[in-house]
Amino acid sequence: MRLILDIQKRLLPDLTDVLKKRYTILHHISTTGVVGRRALATHLELTERVLRSEVDFLKEQGLLVTETSGMKLSEAGRKLLEDMEPIVRELLGLSDLEEKLRERFSLRQVIIVPGDCDQSELAKKELGRAGATALRKYATKDDVVAVAGGSTLAEVADHLTPSVQMKGNVFVPARGGLGESVELQANSIASTMAKKAGGQYRLLHVPDHLGEEAYVSLMQDPNILEVVEVIRGARIVVHGIGDAMVMARRRKVDRLTIDELLGEGALAEAFGYYFDRDGKVVHKMPTVGLRLEDIQSTEVVIAVAGGKSKGEAIAAVMKFGHEDVLVTDEAAAAELIRFI
Template structure:
């Protein structure tokens, strides 16, 4: 395949551009199907005439089909997408980059999705799908899965398409008071339902002081049981955020945010703020998991994308407790550059 791509680069570079464009179009149709031409044009920021020409070509090739509801990918198109995904990974040298980052970050596995999730909603969905696929590889019977909150994690829960009824899913931390769909409790419930398993919820927000937390736990045996279950999770799936953004989402005072930034924090995971190259500089109180609890968890899967999160990902990965990183091409290349420049 690599030799074939090298020949294409020399003899027909325009063909590579066409293949990438049609792959991107197919990918968007798959995630939004059934979808109309106008909506597709808006999603791709592409003229309707251009979209019509490409979609008509894909229909003639048997890769998409039309209905009154809109355009959908055919079974043949689904197969083609899977083959093209591997072609694009090799074309962009993502296989080599995955191995390089896994070694440099001391991770068991790195999975890189082509594209930039900050700019392309299809890539965000692919991040969710890839993370769900990694989860399926590690999930066995009678396991406890802990999940964090966030928009990316919501995509992970949506993408689960397999069943392990003996699974229990729990939130990794308390809530942030953000939109319900992105709260860890909601994501735990959605994922558990997709798996055909059970879930336990944590009805307490992040940021409650330690004294109050202990008093609540002492007076609520059910909450104590959930807290103990979280600590004994077999698998953790969590997102990574930029430190200042996450501090603002937690409603921290301006002075506290300034203090966190002054300490050099660039990344956040599980309520802990990390500076490069992996030093925890600030911790929020909460019932649930912290980064220093992760050594006791069999598999820790982190998911985050976008070049703006490169430093955040590098800082959290530098704590040394992650197993698998699922990210996108934009973030991966930015991380590679940071490592090369010893930042």
């Protein structure tokens, strides 16, 4: 297939552009479910005249159907979209990029979705869908799955569906809650994942950022200790990756600690630990939940993070060397290549 695509790129470049455009239209409609033509034209930055021509063609091919609320894919459209995905991935060079990153960071798998989460909500939804697919792939019956918080993990939760291999799974928060929207906290995401996947969940009702004295006190509570032991025995961990300073501010870290992080060269944050550009842990917060040694012994660690702005932070965590699967987007992947 690659040889045919290479020939097509050289002899029929216009055909390649048309293929990408029509795939993008079908893919966007698939992700949103039902969409109006004007909204679609705005999002894809196409004129209504150009989009009308493409939509009319896709309707003639039986790939789209129109309802009063907007357009949606037909069954034939869904099937064609699935068949087109590997071809489009080759055209965009994503397959080669995945393999380069997989080899460089010694990962089991790298999954790259088109777009930039910093610029597009559609790309973020696609990142969530890909993260959910990866979780279903690596899950087995009766697993304990520890999940972190954040908007990206919330998208992963939204895209989970019941599956045989996830039957009996227990979803737990990787650590206590951040001082942010309830729906973005690890407790809420664990609960949503359990409901979507048909599993169970356990919650951890403690703050994420604790002083040493409070941490020691909480770890003596038998009820909290029981949940923490379940969390630390998780077979799968799913987490996001953040910019160190952004995450420090979200955790309302004091000025002295922020100055320490800057002095230590903290670049990235994941599961409560801060990493420098070489993947070295330079700071850790006293949190109730997963510890570094738990991550190092976990069977499957899945990182889901995207956006050009996070490229260097993702590279730092990958250099730490205890990830198994990376799910990211095209913009972050292009940045990652710069830090190899």
